[in-house]
Amino acid sequence: MSDVKNETATVSVMNQLPDASIVGQSPLFHADLATVAKKGPNTGGVSFKEEALLGHITLRMNADNAEQMSVVEKVLGVALPTQPLTSVSQGDVVVRWISPDEWLITVPGLQAFDIETAFQQNMSGHYQVVNVSGGQTLVTLSGKHAKDVIKKSSPIDLHPSEFPVGKVVTSVFAKSSAVIRRSGEETFELVIRRSFSDYLWLWIQDASREYGLVVEA
Amino acid sequence: MFLIYCPHCGEHREEEEFHNHGQAHIARPLDPDSCTDEEWGNYMFFRKNPKGLHHELWVHAAGCRKFFNVTRHTATYEIKEVYKIGEQPKVVE
Numbered sequence: 430m431s432d433v434k435n436e437t438a439t440v441s442v443m444n445q446l447p448d449a450s451i452v453g454q455s456p457l458f459h460a461d462l463a464t465v466a467k468k469g470p471n472t473g474g475v476s477f478k479e480e481a482l483l484g485h486i487t488l489r490m491n492a493d494n495a496e497q498m499s500v501v502e503k504v505l506g507v508a509l510p511t512q513p514l515t516s517v518s519q520g521d522v523v524v525r526w527i528s529p530d531e532w533l534i535t536v537p538g539l540q541a542f543d544i545e546t547a548f549q550q551n552m553s554g555h556y557q558v559v560n561v562s563g564g565q566t567l568v569t570l571s572g573k574h575a576k577d578v579i580k581k582s583s584p585i586d587l588h589p590s591e592f593p594v595g596k597v598v599t600s601v602f603a604k605s606s607a608v609i610r611r612s613g614e615e616t617f618e619l620v621i622r623r624s625f626s627d628y629l630w631l632w633i634q635d636a637s638r639e640y641g642l643v644v645e646a
Numbered sequence: 647m648f649l650i651y652c653p654h655c656g657e658h659r660e661e662e663e664f665h666n667h668g669q670a671h672i673a674r675p676l677d678p679d680s681c682t683d684e685e686w687g688n689y690m691f692f693r694k695n696p697k698g699l700h701h702e703l704w705v706h707a708a709g710c711r712k713f714f715n716v717t718r719h720t721a722t723y724e725i726k727e728v729y730k731i732g733e734q735p736k737v738v739e
Contacts, residue, residue: 473665513655513656513657513710514655514656527710528709528710528712529712550683584659584660584663598709598710599709599710600659600708600709601662609652
């Protein structure tokens with residue numbers, strides 16, 4: 430892969446969430462999780478929460494390019510994880526390793542445009558930054574039986590020796606796919622596709638019925 | 647089910663996450679315009695179907711979405727080795 434230098438490409442970027450006055454609808458908007466949370470039980474083995482309207486940014490570049498890596502660190506305040514299947518977090522920013530040349534960055538929703546713009550202004554050479562916030566959403570499963578729900582849905586080995594806190598895998602999840610990150614001993618973050626979010630919401634309700642599902646809003 | 651080692655993720659994963667893309671190391675003719683029909687036909691359509699070692703292209707479709715090569719025994723299904731694109735197999739008949 431050769432780096433393209435001295436190229437003044439203009440990239441059109443669009444602010445998907447210009448300001449907080451425009452009401453965004455997350456992929457699970459129709460499920461009205463706030464009402465479900467009020468009605469539902471307060472205790473159970475699994476807690477479900479949608480981290481709605483986060484900014485999701487896909488970054489693709491060559492990890493051997495030290496100049497680009499330093500720009501990333503400047504923009505995000507944290508260096509990209511280059512070890513396979515790892516993640517780093519700094520405040521609200523989480524960077525997930527997806528493949529040797531691809532990372533998924535999640536930031537608070539209103540920051541996505543600023544970060545995307547900062548990449549376009551500061552990076553040079555061969556790279557790609559795409560704001561994919563509209564295409565996916567992040568849900569967390571936590572609690573004593575969160576891992577049991579994931580075990581039903583995915584072939585991933587979740588034993589702490591194989592899947593420590595901070596590890597990220599992209600895998601099959603209930604015939605769909607998910608980027609699964611262990612953010613705590615009993616907490617997992619799933620990045621799921623918008624078009625599958627309703628199906629997975631139904632799936633998770635069904636799979637966690639035996640443990641008791643607590644919906645948080 | 648296979649447990650397949652992905653050389654990009656650096657760990658074994660279930661076969662469910664992968665797709666087989668058939669025979670590996672098929673070089674596209676450098677000058678397609680000057681190929682005979684037979685050469686082009688062989689390149690496009692003809693594949694090995696061995697009973698024994700087979701070098702195959704796999705993709706970690708549900709994972710890192712990277713391609714890599716596998717040497718697999720087609721009778722026992724045993725995976726002899728996994729190696730990245732651009733490398734040559736060590737296990738050969």
